[in-house]
Amino acid sequence: MAAILNRTLVVPPVLDHHAVALGSCPKFRVLEPKELRLEVWDHAIDLIKEGRYVSMAEIIDLSSVSTVVKTIDIRHFISMWCGVGLDSLCSDDPNIQTSLMSDLKKCGSFLSGFHGNVDTCLHAIDVDCRTTVWTYQENDSDxxxxxxxxxxxxxxxxxxxxxxxxxxxxxxxxxxxEAYFSTVLAFGSLFTAPYRGSQLYIDIKESPRDHKIQTLIGKIDFMPFSPEIINAGKKFVQKNIRKPFLCAQLRLLDGQFKNHWKETFSVLKQKVEALKQKGSLPIHIFVMTDLPRSNWSSCYLGDLASNAKLFKLHVLSDGEEVVKRTASKIAATFDGTKVSHCSRQPLDVLLYIEETVCSCASLGFVGTAGSTIAENIEMMRKNSVCLNSDEIAV
Structure with missing residues (x-):
């Protein structure tokens, strides 16, 4: 959307899971765009204050699109647009804190469109997927x-x-x-997905009339993690697993998934039995799951873990040196751009490294049906993110 309109894309942070209700377009249960914009704004400010801010640009490698799409981190944008120094969020002086938060609240309300469109300054788009599907194709009649x-x-x-x-x-x-002359163009959610033969909000799969956009569409079909994350996953495979292995991504505790343990484990059992028939034992299995290891004994994972002759299970945790080193490396690289923010907690990169490890599983992958994490791993495997073991960077 930014490339089509020749605008700079404001890159957001990774939001906490369930922190903002994006809503469900198939059920038409969606927040008004201005309400959603303000919720995201407030959450981003909280992440900065708490030292937990992680930019999408730190996790996703944007280098392949940088020549087509101009970007700016939302922290830079906030500092410039609101005229505030975000380092002051860390001040121990309550007067400074109160004044700054008041300024940020006003700025967020303005940018969210609660005061309507303002001259050539702001154009807030107040349509969403309930009424609109955005297109950019020759054969579509506006x-x-x-x-x-x-x-x-x-x-x-x-x-x-x-x-x-x-x-x-x-x-x-x-x-x-009218929007063209505004300095800032503010959407609500730009989330889209296929549903009943249509896209929920943005239906731009090709653009024969615009070669630049067609090329960009090809590049963003799959956007890999940053090189630091990819290399970390490969290093863990080479140094810790060292054998052909199966990856099992088991989402068991979140939302709908806690009701489908039987189906999730059934697929894994079938795959494990098939590998046992091939006779190369023990079978190495990398497990990524939200179920604490202390609870494995009550399910199929306990059966696998208790049979060391047949199975060797591998897991990755925040405490692993490769995870801590990767978080530090990403922070050092990105903080070198002098983005203003409070002292940060260690970046949470475990999930992304786990996904990379799973992309390297030569014995196959078993994912949880309906999980977007599983879909992402499948996409990584399809795009051969993991190179041959002899090409892994050390």
């Missing part, structure tokens, strides 16, 4: 109805009257539009 609409039963139950139209982003927000 204003057409989208193929997915709320059904009549949902309309009655939720008392909604939404109608979803397809809108060309360039025609609506590009040259000649």
């Amino acid at each position: 204003g057409d109805l989208d193929s997915f609409q709320p059904d009549e039963q949902l309309k009655i139950k939720k008392k909604i009257s939404y109608v979803r139209h397809r809108r060309d982003v360039y025609k609506s927000l590009g040259p000649g539009s």
Whole structure:
């Protein structure tokens, strides 16, 4: 969207899980864009204050798109736009803290659009996936109805009257539009996903009319983790596992997944039995799960862990030197850009290194159905993120 409109993308932080309710478009349970913008703003400020801020640019390698899309970290943006020094958030002086938080609250409210659009300063987009699907394709007529609409039963139950139209982003927000002359263009959520033959919010899978955007679409189809994270995963495989292995990604405690243990373990059992028939024992298995090891004895993981002759289980934890070293390396690299913020806690990079390890599993991968983490690992494996073991950087 930033490239199409020739705008600078403000890069956000990694949000805490469930910290902001993005909502469900299929059920039309969505926050108003301005409310969502303010929630994200407040959460980002909290992350900075608590020293837990992790930029998306520290985790995802943006180098492949840097020539097409200009970016700015939201901390830089906040400092410049709001005219504040974020280091003051760490001050022990309560008067400084109170004054700064008041200024940031006003700035966040303004940028979220609670005061409406302001001259050529801010254009806050107040449509979302309930009414709009953004497009950028030759064969789309601007204003057409989208193929997915709320059904009549949902309309009655939720008392909604939404109608979803397809809108060309360039025609609506590009040259000649009201939004075009505004310095800041503020969306709500830009999350999209396929649903019933349509995209929930952004349907831009190709752009024959614009070679630059078509090239960009190809690059962002898969965006790898930063080189530091990829190398850390490979090093763990080489130094700690050292054998062909299976990866089991088992999401067991979060939301819907806590109700599907039987199905999750059934798939793993089938894969393990198939490997046992091949006779190369013990079978090495890398386990990434949200279930504490102290609780493994009550499930299939306990069976595997108790049979050392047949199975060798590997796990990765925050305490591993490779995790701590990677977090320090990323922080040192990014903090070298002199982004203003409070002293940071160690970056939480464990999940991303675990995903990289799983991308290296030569005996296969078993993931939890419906988990976006599993989907990401499958994408990494498809794109051959893990090189051959003799090419792993040490």
